[in-house]
Amino acid sequence: MIVCSEVEKKIDSTFSVGPLTLTVEPGIVTALVGSNGSGKSSLLRLISGLIQPDQGSISRFQREETNWREKIAFIPQSSKGFEKYTLGHLAAIHQVGFKNWDQKKFESLLKRYDLPVDKDVEELSGGMQRQALAVLALSRSSTMLIMDEPLAGVDVHAQERLQQDWLTYLEEDPIRSIVFATHVPDEIKDLADQIICMNAGHLVGKYEKDELLSRYARFWTNESIEQVRNLEGVHSVFERGPQVEILSEDREKTELALLEKQLNVTLIQPMKMAEILRMLLKEGEEINDAHY
Ligand SMILES: Nc1ncnc2c1ncn2[C@@H]1O[C@H](COP(=O)(O)OP(=O)(O)OP(=O)(O)O)[C@@H](O)[C@H]1O
Known part of the structure; x- marks a missing residue:
């Protein structure tokens, strides 16, 4: 659906995105994660066509597709540029700009989110502004x-x-996809199919969420820390009173290694999305040239 090939963009004198290669498939929800300033917004703006790559x-959608702007709806991080308009004005502008604007849907979403049509966006609270931007995006019949x-x-x-509403958006058409940047592990847990990690403008990992949640685990044992530290699959170990915690x-692999060495396991627990992300992002800091 979207293919970025060897894309590079100088954002300012100290920061560049890429070179990076990335494919976004139809029907998939992708969460983009990374620390502040890692380049997530810049990459989303590149994909959305708001800024152009210097290289790559x-x-x-398709090679010859010329109306791709109709197919992409973007919810930016801030209302910059929209502040001096009311939602009524913005709807009129969108109606002219996009053939797929759905005025009825816009009106029903305004009611659903209880947003005023005649107040300038800058006069709305921060949270209401985010909802207003979402309403504008959802009022178009986009593909991404x-x-x-x-x-x-x-x-x-x-x-x-x-x-x-995002789930409904996806259900209405199986080729629709969502790409979103977030710092909130629960949003990823609830919505994402795949997770892409960014660090310093580069892509440093791509993972299936369900696979991650089933692959990572926390073991508890009353064996000594030395006996378990170097077992297969072990990421880290911690002494916790009389028990040892193994991440x-x-x-x-870890379960099998513990079994083979006849080491006692007192409990196995799933790990939280937040913990897994922390580990992945830390690893990502050491990688800086991966292609997805
Ligand atoms: N308009 C701009 N002009 C100059 N530099 C910019 C601009 N936008 C972003 N940058 C710089 O690009 C780098 C990446 O910023 P970006 O907003 O893409 O990161 P991010 O991962 O989305 O961060 P956050 O999680 O804080 O939103 C930062 O160093 C930032 O200062």
Whole structure:
């Protein structure tokens, strides 16, 4: 659906994105993660066509597709550029700019999110501004939704509504896909199929979420730390009073190694998404040239 080939973009005198190669498949929800300033927003802006690469190419949908802008709806990180307009004005602008604008849907979403049509966007609260941007994006019948930290500052009820609306968006057409940047592990757990990690403008890892959640595990044992430290799959070990905690990045291998050495396991637990992400992002800091 979208193929970035050897894309490079100088963002300012000290920061560049890429070179990176990335494919976004139809029907997939991709979460983009990485520390502040790792280049997530810059990459989303490149994919959305808001900025152009200096090197490499981005092919969207089909090779000959000329109306790809109709197919991409973008929820930016801030309302910059929209502040002086009301949602009514923005709807009129979108209606002219996009053939797939759905005025009825816009009106029903305004009601659903209880947003005023006649107030300038800058007069809305921060969370309401995020919802307004989401409403504008969801009111178009796009094929790909690109979102930059879409739930930041949004209250719990509106978060639930937005997540429901994203699921509906996906269900309405199986070729639709979502790419979103986030710092919130629960958003990834609830929504993402795959996770892409970024560090210093580079892609440093691509993972299937379900595979990660089943592969990573926490073991507890009352054996000594030396006996378990170097077992297969073990990422790290910690002494916790009379027990030793083992974090494994390969549950099957660690389980087998413990069994083969006849070491006692008192408990096996799944690991939290947040813990897994922390480990992956730390590893990512050591890699800086991967292709996906
Ligand atoms: N408009 C801009 N002008 C100059 N530099 C920019 C601009 N936008 C981003 N940058 C720089 O590019 C780098 C990457 O920023 P970017 O916003 O892409 O990161 P991010 O991963 O989205 O960060 P965050 O998680 O904080 O939103 C940063 O060093 C930032 O200072």
